[in-house]
Amino acid sequence: MxxxxxxxxxxxxxxxxxxxxxxxxxxxxxxxxxxxxxxxxxxxxxxxxxxxxxxxxxxxxxxxxxxxxxxxxxxxxxxxxxxxxxxVSAAGLYSALLRGARHGLDPARISIDSVCEAEVAEAYDEIGVPTAGVHVCEHPRPGSVRGFIGFHERLHREGLTTAALTTLRTVATRLTTDGVPVLRMTPPVSTVRRAIDTAALLGAAGRARESQIAIALVSLAARPGHGGAGDYRQQELKLLLHRSLLVDARAMGAVVAAREENTYVVTTTAGALSRITDGFRVAPFVERVRADVGVDVEAGLGLGRSAREADANAAMALDRARAGEAAAYLVDGEGAVLPLPAARREPSDVVRRPPDSRAIRIRDQLVERLGADAASMVVDADTVAELLGVAPRSARRVLQGLVEEGLAWALPPVRSTHAGRPRRPYRLISG
Structure with missing residues (x-):
């Protein structure tokens, strides 16, 4: 017992x-x-x-x-x-599209609910299918079920779609009854695993009376004339911000997830957050992102007895960071507001695992063989395959290994008018 x-x-x-x-x-x-x-x-x-x-x-x-x-x-x-x-993740969409293809579904003429338009566009770009005939209805509020049904039925009735993709069993059942071909998107195992890990982390923090939940909201600082969904550089910076946050998050046992257009939420405990902020004396993440990505970020930290309270405090702190002079602000469970200046050194409490020596040798070998092209430090699978004398499939595995070791960043895929796998560039990180 x-x-x-x-x-x-x-x-x-x-x-x-x-x-x-x-x-x-x-x-x-x-x-x-x-x-x-x-x-x-x-x-x-x-x-x-x-x-x-x-x-x-x-x-x-x-x-x-x-x-x-x-x-x-x-x-x-x-x-x-x-x-x-x-x-709801893009991985679930890939799985549903694959199942649909086996049943003759035309992925270029369907309606999709619950998945955001950006993820749908990225998924279709990956498989080289145009989205002109794809209709998307995101999940805006709790009363979405009736709206989803009407959305799918109207498009199918007007002949604009051949099938519907939904995450909800209620919607799938109704559409089937009304004669609309439908596929249900279910979360893949990898997404479920991460969600269980997050729930376990939140449960462990909540159980310990002396341990409060801590949430950090980290957002790219606003740049004049930038920030739209079609801004390639802004999307690249968002990806690089995510990868930079993961370095500290792994060291502190935290979970990182996208929150809004240019913001990520880091969920952890007050104790773990305290360790990387020198006892809440300096801002977390800010200097690492500045060094890794070369941009400024705004951070809001929130403590609370529940995830909701911590999240609300973090949002309040982020608003203060956007309007104030400090690199970050902290709002604790009692509502007290504390400005946190940027650190000029990495907290000594964080122990970083050095990259695998074999991965370093491969990175250095690629940089050496790039020669005059090494200044850009950007390669793709075809380039790596040519430089190392391996098959493209092996080259992709090499690049993924470098990403996992922190020796490369995956950049957004390059759009192409040609069918097939889009070219995915990677930026090598020099030591």
Missing amino acids: ERLRSRITIGVVGPHDLVERVVHVGAGLPAAATMRLVSAPYAADSEAPDKLGKLVGKVDAVLFTGPLQYDLAMQAGEIDVPATYVP
Whole structure:
């Protein structure tokens, strides 16, 4: 009994099939022995508040199977434990498109809900399919179900689409009844794993009375005349910001996720955040991003007894950073506001793992063989294949390995009018 009490308990709330999928994935995780997943499935979305009420006092965190379920629960009332959800990802879209192709679905004439337009555009760019005939309806609010059904039915009735892709079982069931060909997007295993890890992290932080949840919002500083979704340089900077944040996040056991156009949210504990800010004396991330990416960022740190409170405090702190003079601001659980100046050194508490020596040799070999072209330090799979004398597939594995070791950054794919895999450039990082 004591062994069970020591495990982090996570309530899984959502439709039966998705709850079963999350629990099954959780059982196969390396950390399965340290957590317990409690199923709370429902047949209709209206049952979510009741299922959630039965978990009160029994779980350390709640994991919803999607953003809609999370929003419905938030709309119904307060959640007294940290909560998160399995996000809708581009990986789920790839899987649905692949299944659709096996059934003769034309990916160039479909309607898609829940996935943001930027992710759809990126996914279609990756597979070399135009998006002129693809219609997207993002998830704007808890009452999206009826709107999604009308969105798909109208387009199909007008002959603009041949099928619909949806994340919601309710929508899929109704469209099938109305004669609209439909495929349901479900989260891939990798996305579910990350969501379970996030829920476990939030649950562990919430259980320890002396450990508050800490959330950091890190945003690219505004640049005059830039920032739109079509700004290639801004998209590149956003990608580089994400990779720079991951370095510190891994060292502190944090989770990094996209929040809005140019902002990322880092979820961790107050203790971990304290270690990389020298006891909340200096701003985290700012100097690392400046050194890695060459741009300034604004950071807002929030502490709280719940994820919602910490998130609200972080948003308040970010607003102060955007309007104030300090590199970052901290708002604690009592509402106190503290300015944090940028550090001129990396905190000594953070221990960084050196890159693998073999990866360093490969990076150095590529730089040497680039010769006069080494100034740009940008390569792609074809270039690496030629320089190392390997097949393009092997070259792509080499580049991925360099990214994982922190010796290269993956840049946005280069758009092309030709069919096939788009060219993906990488910037080598010199030592």
